[in-house]
Amino acid sequence: AALSMPIRAEGASKWRAFQLGQASALVEIVGAALGALLVSQVTVILPYALAFAAGAMIFVCVEQLIPESQSHGNSDIATVALLIGFGVMMALDVALG
Structure with missing residues (x-):
């Protein structure tokens, strides 16, 4: 759909847009x-x-996401959410091995 819709918007028929969208997915089989x-x-x-x-x-989290979350006045909420998320992921890691 992500490829077929722009092709259809450019004036191609519905069938042609569908065919090109399906053809673009064929390379995924080879890649897989x-x-x-x-x-x-x-x-x-x-x-x-x-x-x-x-x-x-x-690295991306530490370098970009954490500083951005602290810059708009929501530092307490962002910090608590980070700690809760870290705790949940650690618990899942230990529980599921």
Whole structure:
């Protein structure tokens, strides 16, 4: 729909927009198969790659999201929400292993 709607807005027929939208999804099948093959081949480094991705997410939170949440006068609410969210995630991590 994200691709078909702009194509339809440009004047293409409904059927043509639908066909192009469906055709654009065909590459996802190839990408999924290639991704599954690659993951099965690099299982040794997968934990390190996931740890790197987690570190990148933490960096974005610390560098951009936390300062932005503190800048509009809602610092107490933002801090409490951060602590509650951290507590819930830690509890889920411990409970679900």
